[in-house]
Amino acid sequence: MIGRLQGILAVKHPPELLIDVQGVGYEVQMPMTCFYELPDVGQQVTVWIHFVVREDAQLLFGFNTVDERALFRLLLRAQGVGPKLALTIMSSMSGGQFVAAIQNKDIVMLTKIPGVGKKTADRLVVELKDRLKDFTGADYNTGLPGTEAGQGLMAPTPSAKSEALSALVALGYKPNQAEQVMRKVATDDMSAEDIIRQALKAMM
Structure with missing residues (x-):
């Protein structure tokens, strides 16, 4: 069971990242509210892991804090909520x-x-009201869509919009819906992470 990874952040491709742990690369999916807080590529990173084993895949879901991972696991206990939907919610x-x-x-x-x-x-x-009654917002991340978080490594590139679109679709948004919102919020000087952050804020 993999519970935590500590290594070098090798790749950031929202909502996925690659962590190099002594030469072994681990692909990790992460909620965007956690993704915004990641350091730049090439820096040391510690990620708390929820490990999912299926017949056709072994999946790693990453979080910056134990509390964020605990919330993810609570979501998985709700009927009809799988890892993908829990990732989208967070x-x-x-x-x-x-x-x-x-x-x-x-x-x-x-x-x-x-x-x-x-x-x-x-x-x-x-299902969750009683389970969450003792928690407050301080127990979990404050990386709200639209808040100022770490800038991340992604410099503005011509592919930022397409990368943001791919991330939004991976999170469950329909391509037409994502494109429509992106046209309203995206500018040429924005990074993919900034576009995603503003698009998610606009859709909520």
């Missing part, structure tokens, strides 16, 4: 926002997340 809003949405029974906010319909939102509230 990319669409911060941990603090999600806890508040559950405690306030904010179905409208929850259903803005791709893959979360009204039935799923209702089920999340019912």
